[in-house]
Amino acid sequence: MRVAPLRPGSYFLSGNAACAEAAIHAGCRFFAAYPITPASDIGERLARRFAGTEDGIFIQCEDELASMAMVLGASAAGAKSMTATSGPGFSLMMENIGLGIMMELPCVVVDVQRGGPSTGLPTLPSQGDVLQARWGTHGDYPMVVLTPESAQEMFHCTLRAFNLAERLRMPVLILSEESVGHTNEPVSVPDAHAIETVSRKMTTVPPLAYRSYEPDDHGVPAMAPLGKGYGVTLTGLSHDERGAPRASDPENHQKLVERLFAKVEAHCPQILLYEEELTEDAELVVIAYGAVGRPAKAAVLQARQQGLKVGLFRPISLFPVPEARLLELARRVRGFVVAEMNAGQFAREVERCVRPVPVRSLSSLAAVHKPEEILHVIEGWAHVD
Amino acid sequence: MSIRLYDEWPDGIGHPLDSLLRTEQLPHVWCVGCGLGTATACLLGALEELPAVRDHAVLVGGIGCTGRAVGYTKLDNFHTTHGRAIPFATGLKLADPSLNVIVFSGDGDLFSIGGNHFIHAARRNVDLLVICCNNFIYGMTGGQVACTTLPGDHSTTTPMGNLEDAFNLPALAEAAGATYVARWTSLHPVQTQRTIREALGRKGFRFIEILVQCPTYYGKYNDMDLRGMVMYLKNRAAMAEGSAPAAVPITKDRIPVGVFVRLERRPFDGRIPPAS
Incomplete structure (x- = not known):
């Protein structure tokens, strides 16, 4: 079975x-x-x-x-x-x-x-x-x-x-x-x-021509089956495309790590995913993710009932940071509130992207925020003007 | 398996095991006089004698001088993190039972930072051959005391002599559940290769300790040159085939060698049977 x-x-x-x-x-x-x-x-x-x-x-x-x-x-x-x-x-x-x-x-x-x-x-x-x-x-x-x-x-x-x-x-x-x-x-x-299921790319070259880390056009090396004579060689040491250690070669290492970054960068369209609620005309955007996204959405809807122009941005992919979208929002809004169950870890990522637009961190260390807590911060922000 | 004998050598002279080596990566990192070349040759020699095993062999190394050996071979090989060769190898074996998975690493890697994985893999009886090259010291990092350094011996971190006792690795392996346990030295290449060959033909968690000389550090800090180190291993080695592992600790006077344990026990495969 x-x-x-x-x-x-x-x-x-x-x-x-x-x-x-x-x-x-x-x-x-x-x-x-x-x-x-x-x-x-x-x-x-x-x-x-x-x-x-x-x-x-x-x-x-x-x-x-x-x-x-x-x-x-x-x-x-x-x-x-x-x-x-x-x-x-x-x-x-x-x-x-x-x-x-x-x-x-x-x-x-x-x-x-x-x-x-x-x-x-x-x-x-x-x-x-x-x-x-x-x-x-x-x-x-x-x-x-x-x-x-x-x-x-x-x-x-x-x-x-x-x-x-x-x-x-x-x-x-x-x-x-x-x-x-x-x-x-x-x-x-x-x-x-x-359901779409993707499987790793396997090499099409003959065993003797196979190189364990030779990247394809998207920067991703094809894998090979084991025990078939491909001589797969993988190491945690910095290495060249054959998998041979290059433990004292800064130029080779620079190239290797840049490729690792580039392969993720190249796949950002498939990776990045976020939900937006009422951000079209928003002056203030609440950013929340994971379970905090739920009270954040409730708070945004309540604020809208009060006539406050507030939206929600909820990353579902947290890293890579959706920098381009945050920058677009930053051009239109007056501020961000980042509600998260930590001391402001993602708020710093947001700050980095939206500077100089102000970012307020709403931290709760070991409990999901209540909608009222988030609403309170939204109201406080609205009354600053 | 590709056979490309000797062609990288301009004078047409090569090593008999070149067919299994990535000769373009040579020379290796090991010091002059190191025993690891002998131990590696014993493993590759045994594999050459068993082509059916060799063609599905995968080598896994950890970190340290010995851990580098696997990357010099043309076999599929994985050079993992410090101490984690055995769990990486366990993943390979469980996911593809057709592979002959061999862990080839050092005493610090397998028994200090990776000791927990060794005893649990032996307890589970994962179908692995684990070969430990024991040089009594940390070589790659420059000569620090190891869990295999004998009491009183000197190293960079035991300037007044080692205050701790050493593991008796065969006893540890047997107590944890290994089904095959042996010890040789780099001065016993024939016996070592024969024992590896025998172990490759068996199932379950198999363990072979190979004592190797490290003249650069162990020899240096304990007043032995290369010849002194070789004679140290040669003169103390004593045949103890069939002895109980508990009775084969290494002492200043005696290095018991031989095959100590041969058992049959059903290997672990990670498949959970249906509810009865």
Whole structure:
């Protein structure tokens, strides 16, 4: 028996369950993770869903260092692979996320965020890992980060994450949080045949001509099957197109890292995704993402009822930052409010893009904002004039 | 598998294992007198004797002097992060059971920073051959004490002698669940290659320790030149085939060598059986 995707229909699922189900739809057949609240139920569901199948592989690892390494190994062997964790485990995965960037191995990492730092608030939501997701592993590299506001959107984000990982040949991160992960809500599951699934590009050259890191026109190297004489050679060291270490060659390294950035840049049309509400004539734009997008939308609608010209910008892809769109909005609005469950991590990214238009950070560290809190800030801003 | 013997050498003279080497990447990073070349040759020699195994072999290395070996070969190879060769290899093997996955790395990589993965892979009985080249010291980083440095030995971080005890790696491997456990030295290339060949023909978590000389650091800080290091390994090696792993710790006087464990145990494949 093989792993079977859910039949199309309406289901009542948590964000974590929707993630597991979408992973199956996307073709994920390898899941490795270490238990951690509030992410454990993604693996629990996949262990049940993979049980009794010949193609679904589940392994509970000794730690998150192992889960990230196993996910990369499985990817190298041809599997679509995923792991899921939360803050402390995400910290442990950082080094091997960097290995995934350097080896250019597609995979999906889900961080169901909880309050930090350290052990923090294991059962409460947070968006404290935003900049860690972007810059947590050492060195310079591009990163693709998606963030859903609901179980339904988690389903779509997971599908997109796999497709982008396969297309770009790199790890793609999903930042969920406890509130999205553990809220049960209706999820519409489409027909499996109607879902677009992308698979990595495999080389068409003969084994002896294959070079492990030779990029195609989009900057993405084709992969090769193992055990077939291609001599696949991947390393975390800086390397040339053959995969030969070039550990003391600044020019070669500059070229390599610039290509990594360029391949993401080239795919921005497929990566960037955001929702806008009432921004057409807005003088003030509220920016919120993940679960905070929901109270933010309610606040914007209430403000409109008061006649305040307010709009909502909700990034669903957080990184790369939608810089061009933010700049366009900045030309028309008088200010931005960034509501997020951290001390202003994405607000700094927004500031960088919209300067000199003022940006107000509305921080809530371990609870989803109430609509009134956001509305209060909107009203305060309106009365400044 | 492509065979391109000797053609990179203008005088037509090459090494018998050139067919498995990326000769364009030579010379290698290892110091004059290092034992890693011998250990690598034993692995590649064993693979050449078993073409069916070789053609589906994948090599995984960690970080350190030994970890660099895999990248010199024409086989599919992965040079991973420090300590994570075994979990990376586990992912490869579970996702594609047709591969013969071999981890080739050092003592610091496999037993210090990566020790947790070693014991868990052995406990699970993942179908891997793990070869540890033990040089008693951290070579790549310049001669610091290791978890395999004998008590009293000197290194850059134990200027007054090592205060800690060393791991007995075969005992650790057996206790954690390895199904095949052996130890040789770089002074036993014939036995080492024969043992690797035997291990490649078996299933489950298999472990081979190869003691290699590091004249540059271990020798330097412990008053041995290359000849002294070679004689150190040669004179202390004592045949202990079939001994209980707990009885084969390395001491100042004796380095027990041989195959210590041969067991049959069903390997782990990551597939969950159906509910009964």
